[in-house]
Amino acid sequence: QVQLVESGGGLVQAGGSLRLSCAASGSSFSFYTVTWYRQAPGKQRDLVARIGSGGTTIYADSVQGRFTISRDNAANTVYLQMNSLKPEDTAVYYCNARRIGYENWGQGTQVTVSA
Secondary structure, three states: OOEEEEEOOEEEEOOOOEEEEEEEEOOOOOOOEEEEEEEOOOOOOEEEEEEOOOOOEEEOOOOOOOEEEEEEHHHOEEEEEEOOOOHHHOEEEEEEEEEOOEEEEOOOEEEEEEO
16 A cells, blocks of 8 residues: 655746655555546546656656656655646646556645646
8 A cells, every 4th residue: 555645736837847746655656657647627637647667658748748757766756847837737636656456546736827
């Protein structure tokens, strides 16, 4: 079992940057696939970026080239660096950790990008 806490969200102007953190406790993060999702009001929850236990990454087309996911296994933390933010990036961002037989979600952190 892992417990996840997201942080780093806030209000930023278009073109600005934020770095989100997903910190894990209760178990080592190193063997988990970690995915950032986001959900805007009235919309489905969509994949933003994913990083595997071996470091491979996947990005949504809408954030490719602007967002970077990374992990620090020693710190049990996964990061999402978000640059060149756009108003359409506004959403609640959630961290998900998954391994066969286990899955957990964080509580989410709000990102609001003003025009």
